[in-house]
Amino acid sequence: MPAYIGDAGDSPAPVDPSRSAPGSGLRRAMAPARAAGRAGAVAALALLWLLVCGPGDSGCHLLTVADLFDRVIRHSGRIHSLSTTLYTELEKHFPPRDNELGKPARKCHTSGMLTPNGKEYAQKIPREELTHLILKLLQAWKEPLSHFNQHIEHHQELPDDSLSKAKQISNMVHELKTGVEKVTKKMQSMGIISNSLNGMASSEGTGLSISNEANMMSDSDFIHCFRRDSNKVQSYLKILKCRIMPENSC
Amino acid sequence: MGTPWIALRTQLLFNGHGLVVSDGSCSRTSQKTLQMTDLLQWPQISICRSPEMETFSCYWTDGNFYNLTAPRTIQLLYMKSIDEDWKECPDYITSGENSCYFNVSYTSIWVPYCVRLASKNQVFDQKCFSVDEIVLPDPPVHINWTLLNTSQTGIHADIQVRWDPPPTADVQKGWITLEYELQYKEVNETKWKELTPRVSTMVPLYSLKMGRDYEIRLRSRQQTSEKFGEFSEIVYVSFSQLGSECVRSEEIGFPWFLVVTFGACGLAVTVILIVLSKQPRLKMLIFPPVPVPKIKGIDPDLLKKGKLDEVNSILASHGDYKTKLYNDDLWVEFIELDIEDPDEKNRVSDTDRLLSEDHLKSHSCLGAKDDDSGRASCCEPDIPETDFSASDTCDAISDSDQFKKVTEKEEDLLCLDRKDEEESLASFANTDTQHRHMNTQSENIQLWPPFAESTDSLRPSVHPQISNQNSLTNTDFYAQVSDITPAGRVVLSPGQKSKVGRPQREGCTEQNFTIDNTYFCEADVKKCIAVTSHEEDEPHVQEQSCNEDAYFTTESLTTTGVNLGASTAETPISEMPVPDYTSIHIVHSPQGLVLNATALPVPDKEFNMSSGYVSTDQLNKIMP
Numbered sequence: 001m002p003a004y005i006g007d008a009g010d011s012p013a014p015v016d017p018s019r020s021a022p023g024s025g026l027r028r029a030m031a032p033a034r035a036a037g038r039a040g041a042v043a044a045l046a047l048l049w050l051l052v053c054g055p056g057d058s059g060c061h062l063l064t065v066a067d068l069f070d071r072v073i074r075h076s077g078r079i080h081s082l083s084t085t086l087y088t089e090l091e092k093h094f095p096p097r098d099n100e101l102g103k104p105a106r107k108c109h110t111s112g113m114l115t116p117n118g119k120e121y122a123q124k125i126p127r128e129e130l131t132h133l134i135l136k137l138l139q140a141w142k143e144p145l146s147h148f149n150q151h152i153e154h155h156q157e158l159p160d161d162s163l164s165k166a167k168q169i170s171n172m173v174h175e176l177k178t179g180v181e182k183v184t185k186k187m188q189s190m191g192i193i194s195n196s197l198n199g200m201a202s203s204e205g206t207g208l209s210i211s212n213e214a215n216m217m218s219d220s221d222f223i224h225c226f227r228r229d230s231n232k233v234q235s236y237l238k239i240l241k242c243r244i245m246p247e248n249s250c
Numbered sequence: 251m252g253t254p255w256i257a258l259r260t261q262l263l264f265n266g267h268g269l270v271v272s273d274g275s276c277s278r279t280s281q282k283t284l285q286m287t288d289l290l291q292w293p294q295i296s297i298c299r300s301p302e303m304e305t306f307s308c309y310w311t312d313g314n315f316y317n318l319t320a321p322r323t324i325q326l327l328y329m330k331s332i333d334e335d336w337k338e339c340p341d342y343i344t345s346g347e348n349s350c351y352f353n354v355s356y357t358s359i360w361v362p363y364c365v366r367l368a369s370k371n372q373v374f375d376q377k378c379f380s381v382d383e384i385v386l387p388d389p390p391v392h393i394n395w396t397l398l399n400t401s402q403t404g405i406h407a408d409i410q411v412r413w414d415p416p417p418t419a420d421v422q423k424g425w426i427t428l429e430y431e432l433q434y435k436e437v438n439e440t441k442w443k444e445l446t447p448r449v450s451t452m453v454p455l456y457s458l459k460m461g462r463d464y465e466i467r468l469r470s471r472q473q474t475s476e477k478f479g480e481f482s483e484i485v486y487v488s489f490s491q492l493g494s495e496c497v498r499s500e501e502i503g504f505p506w507f508l509v510v511t512f513g514a515c516g517l518a519v520t521v522i523l524i525v526l527s528k529q530p531r532l533k534m535l536i537f538p539p540v541p542v543p544k545i546k547g548i549d550p551d552l553l554k555k556g557k558l559d560e561v562n563s564i565l566a567s568h569g570d571y572k573t574k575l576y577n578d579d580l581w582v583e584f585i586e587l588d589i590e591d592p593d594e595k596n597r598v599s600d601t602d603r604l605l606s607e608d609h610l611k612s613h614s615c616l617g618a619k620d621d622d623s624g625r626a627s628c629c630e631p632d633i634p635e636t637d638f639s640a641s642d643t644c645d646a647i648s649d650s651d652q653f654k655k656v657t658e659k660e661e662d663l664l665c666l667d668r669k670d671e672e673e674s675l676a677s678f679a680n681t682d683t684q685h686r687h688m689n690t691q692s693e694n695i696q697l698w699p700p701f702a703e704s705t706d707s708l709r710p711s712v713h714p715q716i717s718n719q720n721s722l723t724n725t726d727f728y729a730q731v732s733d734i735t736p737a738g739r740v741v742l743s744p745g746q747k748s749k750v751g752r753p754q755r756e757g758c759t760e761q762n763f764t765i766d767n768t769y770f771c772e773a774d775v776k777k778c779i780a781v782t783s784h785e786e787d788e789p790h791v792q793e794q795s796c797n798e799d800a801y802f803t804t805e806s807l808t809t810t811g812v813n814l815g816a817s818t819a820e821t822p823i824s825e826m827p828v829p830d831y832t833s834i835h836i837v838h839s840p841q842g843l844v845l846n847a848t849a850l851p852v853p854d855k856e857f858n859m860s861s862g863y864v865s866t867d868q869l870n871k872i873m874p
Contacts, residue, residue: 077427080474111331117358119304119425228360231382231474235359238424250423 069241076234083227108225138177145170293374299386307345326350331362388416389482427473
């Protein structure tokens with residue numbers, strides 16, 4: 001349950017102290033400090049506060065972390081929308097999966113990854129791990145998407161619209177990964193998250209094996225899996241952003 | 251236990267209207283009797299939905315079939331992809347009857363589930379999904395509206411509708427992003443109007459009629475999905491509580507006042523137009539006349555009824571206008587025109603001008619004989635002024651330069667014609683024609699001296715000496731126009747001896763002068779004359795090359811005249827005295843002249859001259 005009910009009409013991003021006036025932002029920064037276990041967040045916020053630029057400042061070129069998060073979240077939302085559209089288009093051309101009496105199928109190559117499957121779990125795991133998971137997911141899809149693009153071009157029955165969407169998706173995923181990396185670096189530079197490179201190394205190792213599995217899937221399953229993972233990435237990013245802003249009590 | 255159920259199931263046929271027992275007899279009576287219930291359905295999972303992507307519930311419907319046999323033992327089994335076996339629903343109560351509620355701990359997002367509706371070993375239905383696909387948010391709550399503004403007429407109004415997101419959805423943390431769709435309609439309408447889905451929780455509605463009541467409802471969906479959740483409760487919008495004093499409940503049926511206004515305007519415009527047309531002054535004031543084309547300085551009225559002189563002066567001021575018709579100095583310019591235009595066709599017109607319009611002209615120069623080219627022979631300008639004894643009206647020719655110019659042109663004209671002659675002569679290869687031409691030439695030579703002398707005599711400074719000098723022995727059948735009186739009478743000079751020109755012996759006989767050739771180089775004529783005269787034992791004429799006479803100078807002419815005069819004096823006049831002049835009896839222009847011969851026999855018949863020249867044949871007929 002949220003600690004307080006703010007203006008629900010705003011964008012899902014919680015109120016950003018960087019957007020408000022300096023004085024009120026400081027006050028808001030002081031309020032969560034009273035809560036226990038928020039000392040680290042306060043420190044992070046203080047650090048953030050030092051680097052903040054108001055949105056109305058003309059000479060300010062620094063982008064706040066919140067702005068960066070907004071951008072990547074919007075980008076991931078677009079990816080998810082595109083993949084949903086592509087999935088519905090592909091379902092028309094490929095026979096729908098039978099609702100078989102049996103075990104649920106649709107194994108995705110990313111199914112083996114341990115990812116939080118709920119909001120609570122996403123709130124509980126450390127931010128570094130969450131960030132790392134996001135990057136891992138994006139990395140896991142990089143190769144299979146390019147293979148998919150090459151593969152889907154041979155499908156004559158598909159409309160050109162679908163083919164262009166597939167290409168667009170792979171480009172956007174690459175951009176999103178770059179964006180998330182930048183946000184990660186920013187957060188690490190600001191001390192919000194610690195520098196841990198161990199996770200990154202392991203993700204690259206598993207990426208290769210995952211890619212091999214991805215090539216075995218059918219096109220419909222492929223897009224279905226990707227759609228699900230794009231929703232995962234978007235939700236994780238949202239939770240991560242919420243967790244960075246402590247006043248939202250994520 | 252499940253076996254008989256399965257066996258029974260295979261034997262049953264559903265046709266939607268009743269259960270038919272397939273015992274082999276599908277009679278209608280058996281159908282009717284067994285139609286206990288219209289719909290017999292298996293238990294089905296109707297829907298599984300998650301309102302906030304944290305929990306989900308599955309709902310099913312009971313089948314009618316169940317009531318017939320064993321008590322209900324329907325179970326909902328579920329299995330995740332990672333599970334090995336089917337598990338039973340943890341909560342049958344929370345979501346209501348025939349539902350299964352999966353709370354947060356049982357819910358795993360992005361994990362494939364399969365839900366099965368079964369009873370004992372009987373599987374009725376199964377569905378497989380993942381929770382992120384079945385998100386259908388609850389409708390928004392706390393819907394209210396406020397009046398923004400009303401139109402000036404009080405007919406329409408704008409309202410702002412506000413609401414809150416469903417409380418179950420965690421929008422704040424951003425776990426879920428919702429879109430809202432508002433629908434509204436008038437109370438008595440059937441079709442709802444939809445607005446585009448939006449993320450904001452407020453939306454304005456414009457141009458609602460104040461006299462009507464409206465209904466509003468909302469629903470929401472996850473931003474990335476396409477399915478909407480349930481509709482909210484209907485909210486009524488009524489403007490009556492705001493006061494209906496200024497509300498026009500009914501719209502104006504027909505804008506009568508507009509009709510009246512426009513009719514009045516049209517009538518007024520018509521009246522104004524009528525008034526304007528009646529009063530030209532007012533009309534002129536409002537609609538000024540468009541200026542017509544006009545020549546500067548010329549009054550068209552003057553042209554209509556003005557005098558010719560005035561008009562002439564006006565028109566002359568415009569430059570190129572030739573005022574020859576109204577000018578006293580016309581004949582000089584007349585010559586200029588003629589010289590500039592050496593067309594053969596103008597011969598006749600020239601002659602006409604000379605003969606018929608002489609009365610208009612007031613020059614005292616000798617007119618050309620009509621059998622000759624009047625143009626070239628008219629008023630040779632080389633004659634010096636001192637010889638103005640015969641007349642004093644050739645004042646126009648006082649400018650020697652003008653004369654020179656005229657003479658030049660004249661000479662060019664004549665010489666040009668000679669060139670033409672030569673060319674034409676060259677074309678005649680026939681000796682007969684040549685011979686003929688020779689004959690004619692000899693005859694023509696007779697003509698040309700008078701022509702020559704007439705050209706001389708036609709020069710402005712005409713002097714009777716020259717006129718008297720020109721004569722030939724048998725050229726007494728012509729009359730030379732010596733003077734044109736102001737009244738318009740042509741005064742002919744008496745027959746004269748041939749003028750002694752400037753002969754050149756050579757080249758004269760060679761030239762074939764055709765009778766039709768009206769123009770010839772005067773020098774050539776003189777040559778011929780000189781040669782002829784020489785042949786006829788006439789006094790030797792002073793030789794002068796034709797080339798020297800490219801243009802006549804007054805001195806040369808004078809000399810010539812003197813010489814001629816002298817020669818004339820020396821020459822024994824062998825010919826008969828011919829009358830000095832013959833008055834023109836009848837002028838038939840352009841046919842010719844009828845001369846009254848005083849000493850000569852009157853020509854019985856008037857000889858028609860073509861192009862103003864008397865042919866030798868005609869002359870021979872006339873003359874004895």
